[in-house]
Amino acid sequence: MxxxxxxxxxxxxxxxxxxxxxxxxxxxxxxxxxxxxxxxxxxxxxxxxxxxGVFPASPSSWLIVVVGVVSSTYTKVDPSLGLIARINRSLDTVATGRLSCQTKKVVSSVLFGTGLWVALIITMRYSLKVLLSYHGWMFVEHGKLSRSTRIWMAMVKVFSGRKPMLYSFQTSLPRQPVPAVRDTISRYLESVRPLMKEEEFQRMTMLAQDFAANLGPKLQWYLKLKSWWATNYVSDWWEEYIYLRGRGPIMVNSNYYAMDLLFVKSTHIQAARAGNAIHAMLLYRRKVDREEIKPIRVLGSTVPLCSAQWERLFNTCRIPGEETDTIQHLKDSKHVVVYHRGRYFRVSLYHSGRLLRPRELEQQMQRILDDPSEPQPGEAKLAALTAGDRVPWAKCRQAYFRRGRNRQSLDAVEKAAFFVTLDETEQGYRKEDPVASMRSYAKSLLHGKCYDRWFDKSITFITFKNGKMGMNAEHSWADAPIVAHMWEFVMATDVFHLGYEEDGHCRGETNSSIPHPTRLQWDIPEECQAVIETSLNSANLLADDVDIHSFSFNAFGKGLIKKCRTSPDAFIQMALQLAHYKDMGKFCLTYEASMTRLFREGRTETVRSCTMESCSFVLAMADPTQTVEQRLRLFKLASEKHQQLYRLAMTGAGIDRHLFCLYVVSKYLAVDSPFLKEVLSEPWRLSTSQTPHQQVELFDLVNNPHYVSGGGGFGPVADDGYGVSYIIMGDNYIHFHISSKLSSPETDSHRFAKHLGEAMTDILNLFGLTPNSTK
Structure with missing residues (x-):
C-alpha cells in the first residue's frame, strides 16, 4: 500500500x-x-x-495601430477627425489637474487607437461572415473556377488571418439558413416520386400542398424566429430529440466504431499498444485544449468548417434520465478508467506534473493485466446497464449510485478522459480467413460482450490481446468526422512517431515510483444485479441479431474512378443503388449523411440518393436491350443529380432537417400535421455514410501502401434494411462495412456485398475500363 x-x-x-x-x-x-x-x-x-477574441487581428496589431495613431499626433496629422480632441476634453473634465497636457494627449491617442482597432476587428469579422455566406463556388464545375470566384477566394484568405486556431472562425461563420417551405416540399415530392405508385404519390402531393398552403407558413414563422435567436436552428433539437430522448439501447442503434490499420501489426504486446495509443490520444487532447489543431478548410484550404464539435471530444459522458438523457462535459480530467476481466481500475494520467510517457502507461496497463483479483459481486457485467434500454439504467442509477462507494466509482467512470477496455480476445484481419476475422472484429468493436464497453462515454478505446485496437463512440455529442480526425492522428502517431522497441515494448523506461492503478470499489445490491441481468439479456438479443460483412474492395479505387471524370462518392452511391436493386428487385428510400459545418454549429443533413435519375440508370443496367451509350448517358445524369443534391444539403437547402424542425414546432404548438407525420415515419432501408480521410499527409500511401485503415461502421437503421459505411484511402483502396439483421428474411450482408462488387465493376466497364486498368 x-x-x-x-x-x-x-x-x-x-x-x-x-x-x-x-x-x-x-x-x-x-x-x-x-x-x-x-x-x-x-x-x-x-x-x-x-x-x-481578437481574430482575425492579433494582439500585436493593437500595438501597431496605437503606435501609428500616437505617432501621427506628433506630426500634426489628426487621423481621428477631431475625436482625439474630444476625448482630450473629456479627460479634462474627469481628471482635472491630475494629468499633464502631454499625458492626456497620449492617453487620448491610445484610447482612440484601441477603439479604431476594435472597430477594424468587427469590420473584418463581419466582412468575413458576409464572404463565407456565399456558396456559389460549390456549384461550379470541378476545376473551372471563374475569375470572380478566384477574387472571392483571395478576399476570404485576406480576412482569414495568418495563423487561425481551432476555434478562430467560429464567430465569423454564417448561421444556417431556413429554406422556403415550398422549396422543401417540392424537393421532397421529387425525392419520393420513384418510390411511390401513382395513386399514393397523388395522395402525398395533396397532403404536401395542403401543408404548404395552410399549416406550413405558421410553423415556418416560428422556425424563422428561432433561426434569428439561436446559433443554429437545427442542432440543439437534433441532439435532444434524435439522440438524447431516445429510450431504446444506444449500443448498435446509435453508437458506431472505428478500426485499426488493417494489414500492419505494430506490436504483439497488448499493454504496449495501449500505452502508445493512450499517450497519442492525450497528445491530441492537449492540442484540442491549446487550440493547436488547424481548423478544417475546404476549397484549397480557403473555406473554414465549424469546429464546435471538438469541444466535447474528451472528458464527456452521456448521463441517463427517465425522460431524456443529458451530456456531461468537464473542462479537464486527469485519469482514465480501465476495464479488464470484470474489474474497473482508475489510472492517473499525470506524474510529477507531466503526462505519463508511453512506456509508463504500458507499465500501468501491464499491472492491470497481471492483477489476479476477482470481480466484486455485480461488477463484471455492470456496463450492461449502458447497453440496454435507457429507463431501467436511469432508475437504477438514481436508486443505487447516488451515494457511498458506488457514487465515487461511477463518478470516476463518467468523469474520466475516456474509457479503456483491455479485451481478452484476439481480433483483426487474418489473411487465412478474412471474412470471419473481419466480421468478428467489427462486431467486437460495435458491441463486444455487451458489458465490456461503457457505451455512454464519448470514446471507449479498446485494445485486444494480440495488440490490435479499435474504438466505440457515442453519437449524441458529435458526428463521425471529428472522431475520425482524432483517430487518424492516433494511428499515425503510434506507428510513425512513437514506435516500438524491437521486442515490441514501448520506447523509454519504466518508472517504479508511479503509484499502481486503483481498483474501483462497488457495493451492488441484488436488486441492481437483477436489473443488470435484464439489460444484458436484451442487449445480447440485439447484438446477436446484427450481421456485419466488413471487406476491402481492391479491384480498383479512387484513381480509376477519377478517370471516369465523376465524383468517387457519386460513383459509389450509384453502385449502391444498382446493388440494392440486384439484391431486392426494388428501390428504397436512401439516406446518405452529409455535413452542414459550413455554418456555425452545423452537424449533418440527408442526401436522398435514390432519385428519378438514379432509378432510370439502374433500370437501364437491368435492361439487356439498352446500349452502353444509353447507360453511360443515364449514369452521368444520375451522378450529376447526386452531386447537385449533395451541394444543396451542404449549403443548407436540404429536405429532412427542415421538415424535422417543422415537426418539432408542430409538437410544441400541439397541432397535428398528417403530412409531417407520414414523412418522418418513412423508413430508411438503405442508410449510407462515407468515413472521410482528412489528414492525407499523415499517411504516405505511395511508399506505405499497406498502412490503410478499415474506417468504421454502424448498425442497420431499419430492421429490414442495410447500413453501409465506406472509406476511400489513396487511389486503389475502398473498404466497406455492410450491416443488417439476421432476423430479417429479406436482407443478407454477404449477398449485398457480392452485388455491390458486381455493380462497381459493371459501372466501370461502361467507360471501357477494367479493374486495375491503366488506360
Whole structure:
C-alpha cells in the first residue's frame, strides 16, 4: 500500500511532548506540481481566449495601430477627425489637474487607437461572415473556377488571418439558413416520386400542398424566429430529440466504431499498444485544449468548417434520465478508467506534473493485466446497464449510485478522459480467413460482450490481446468526422512517431515510483444485479441479431474512378443503388449523411440518393436491350443529380432537417400535421455514410501502401434494411462495412456485398475500363 501512504501529504500524532508532525515531501511535491499544471492550463485557455477574441487581428496589431495613431499626433496629422480632441476634453473634465497636457494627449491617442482597432476587428469579422455566406463556388464545375470566384477566394484568405486556431472562425461563420417551405416540399415530392405508385404519390402531393398552403407558413414563422435567436436552428433539437430522448439501447442503434490499420501489426504486446495509443490520444487532447489543431478548410484550404464539435471530444459522458438523457462535459480530467476481466481500475494520467510517457502507461496497463483479483459481486457485467434500454439504467442509477462507494466509482467512470477496455480476445484481419476475422472484429468493436464497453462515454478505446485496437463512440455529442480526425492522428502517431522497441515494448523506461492503478470499489445490491441481468439479456438479443460483412474492395479505387471524370462518392452511391436493386428487385428510400459545418454549429443533413435519375440508370443496367451509350448517358445524369443534391444539403437547402424542425414546432404548438407525420415515419432501408480521410499527409500511401485503415461502421437503421459505411484511402483502396439483421428474411450482408462488387465493376466497364486498368 505504498501508494496510499504517498497520497497523504502529512500525518500527525499527539504525544505528551506535543504534536509530532511528519511531512511527506513526495506528496507535497505532487500537490505543487498538480497545482502548477492546473494554472498552466488556465493561462493557456486565457491566452487562447484573447487570441480567438481578437481574430482575425492579433494582439500585436493593437500595438501597431496605437503606435501609428500616437505617432501621427506628433506630426500634426489628426487621423481621428477631431475625436482625439474630444476625448482630450473629456479627460479634462474627469481628471482635472491630475494629468499633464502631454499625458492626456497620449492617453487620448491610445484610447482612440484601441477603439479604431476594435472597430477594424468587427469590420473584418463581419466582412468575413458576409464572404463565407456565399456558396456559389460549390456549384461550379470541378476545376473551372471563374475569375470572380478566384477574387472571392483571395478576399476570404485576406480576412482569414495568418495563423487561425481551432476555434478562430467560429464567430465569423454564417448561421444556417431556413429554406422556403415550398422549396422543401417540392424537393421532397421529387425525392419520393420513384418510390411511390401513382395513386399514393397523388395522395402525398395533396397532403404536401395542403401543408404548404395552410399549416406550413405558421410553423415556418416560428422556425424563422428561432433561426434569428439561436446559433443554429437545427442542432440543439437534433441532439435532444434524435439522440438524447431516445429510450431504446444506444449500443448498435446509435453508437458506431472505428478500426485499426488493417494489414500492419505494430506490436504483439497488448499493454504496449495501449500505452502508445493512450499517450497519442492525450497528445491530441492537449492540442484540442491549446487550440493547436488547424481548423478544417475546404476549397484549397480557403473555406473554414465549424469546429464546435471538438469541444466535447474528451472528458464527456452521456448521463441517463427517465425522460431524456443529458451530456456531461468537464473542462479537464486527469485519469482514465480501465476495464479488464470484470474489474474497473482508475489510472492517473499525470506524474510529477507531466503526462505519463508511453512506456509508463504500458507499465500501468501491464499491472492491470497481471492483477489476479476477482470481480466484486455485480461488477463484471455492470456496463450492461449502458447497453440496454435507457429507463431501467436511469432508475437504477438514481436508486443505487447516488451515494457511498458506488457514487465515487461511477463518478470516476463518467468523469474520466475516456474509457479503456483491455479485451481478452484476439481480433483483426487474418489473411487465412478474412471474412470471419473481419466480421468478428467489427462486431467486437460495435458491441463486444455487451458489458465490456461503457457505451455512454464519448470514446471507449479498446485494445485486444494480440495488440490490435479499435474504438466505440457515442453519437449524441458529435458526428463521425471529428472522431475520425482524432483517430487518424492516433494511428499515425503510434506507428510513425512513437514506435516500438524491437521486442515490441514501448520506447523509454519504466518508472517504479508511479503509484499502481486503483481498483474501483462497488457495493451492488441484488436488486441492481437483477436489473443488470435484464439489460444484458436484451442487449445480447440485439447484438446477436446484427450481421456485419466488413471487406476491402481492391479491384480498383479512387484513381480509376477519377478517370471516369465523376465524383468517387457519386460513383459509389450509384453502385449502391444498382446493388440494392440486384439484391431486392426494388428501390428504397436512401439516406446518405452529409455535413452542414459550413455554418456555425452545423452537424449533418440527408442526401436522398435514390432519385428519378438514379432509378432510370439502374433500370437501364437491368435492361439487356439498352446500349452502353444509353447507360453511360443515364449514369452521368444520375451522378450529376447526386452531386447537385449533395451541394444543396451542404449549403443548407436540404429536405429532412427542415421538415424535422417543422415537426418539432408542430409538437410544441400541439397541432397535428398528417403530412409531417407520414414523412418522418418513412423508413430508411438503405442508410449510407462515407468515413472521410482528412489528414492525407499523415499517411504516405505511395511508399506505405499497406498502412490503410478499415474506417468504421454502424448498425442497420431499419430492421429490414442495410447500413453501409465506406472509406476511400489513396487511389486503389475502398473498404466497406455492410450491416443488417439476421432476423430479417429479406436482407443478407454477404449477398449485398457480392452485388455491390458486381455493380462497381459493371459501372466501370461502361467507360471501357477494367479493374486495375491503366488506360
Amino acid at each position: 505504498a501508494e496510499a501512504h504517498q497520497a497523504v501529504a502529512f500525518q500527525f500524532t499527539v504525544t505528551p511532548d506535543g504534536i509530532d508532525l511528519r511531512l511527506s515531501h513526495e506528496a507535497l511535491k505532487q500537490i505543487c506540481l498538480s497545482g502548477l499544471h492546473s494554472w498552466k492550463k488556465k493561462f493557456i485557455r486565457f491566452k487562447n481566449g484573447i487570441l480567438t
